Amino acid sequence: MPKLTDTQSIILSRAATRPDNLAMPLPEGLAGAAAKMAVAKMIERGWLEEVEANLRRGDPRWRETGDGHGTTLIATEAGLAVIGIEPVVATTMTNLRKAKLDLASTAKEPAETSPDADTPQPVAIRAGTKQAQIIALLQRPEGASITEIVEATxxxxxxxxxxxxxxxxxxxxxxxxxQKVAGRGTVYKLEAA
Structure with missing residues (x-):
């Protein structure tokens, strides 16, 4: 596992708890050349990715690209894996984020500007937890029954x-x-987005 600086650890940990794994805003006090250098190293290592900011949704901007457009930073699967979030879980969250972006880009009405209290927000899942273990079981092609989950946990x-x-x-x-399956009971599956 690569050694992280305190700044890198803080950026990735905060991104893991934010909707869509946003790495912005950066920690207070990290600005200017120091911020550019830290972010450039993290992008180079594949821990952060620069993506187009959704200004309607209010995504914070990393840099402006012109004509009122800008980019923001998100933590990648590799970045989340570095801080101990299992790749299976990171892949699921990344796929869900991409599916949401695809739906938002094809929607006819603009996205809401303020998050709804009833809307579920993505949450980071630590590696080695029973929740992460159950997600891995549900992602198998055959899924998992309650009996199988009980045996595993x-x-x-x-x-x-x-x-x-x-x-x-x-x-x-x-x-x-x-879905009810003969001989197994109710089988739960987590379909890849």
Whole structure:
């Protein structure tokens, strides 16, 4: 695992907790040449990516590209992996972000400028947690039944169902499907976006 500076660690950790893994705004006190140098190194290592800022949604700008357009910074899968967020989870969050951007670009009405309190916000998931383990089980082609999740985690069935409906569907907004399968019961799957 590469050694991170305190600044790099702070930038990636904050990005992991923000919607769409936004790395902006940068930590207070990091500006000018120091900010450019820190960001350039992180982009070079593949930890950050410069993408077009959605000004209607109010994305903070990293730099202006002209004609009122600008770019912002997001943490990449590699950047999240460096701070311990499992690649499977990072891939899911990245795919969901890209799907949201595709939907927003094809929508006829502009996106809302203020986030709705009922809208689930992406949340960083630490590597090695049971939540990350369950997400990995649900991403398998065959999905996972409650019995399989209970065996893998040691939880009671109602706890596993609660995490799926409350934690993964509502809080994280993950597209989880449920289907009854003979011999396995209800099988939950997390389809790749």
């Amino acid at each position: 040691g939880w009671l069935p109602h706890s596993a169902r609660g995490l799926i409906s409350g934690g993964l569907k509502k809080k994280l907004g993950l597209p989880i499907t449920a």
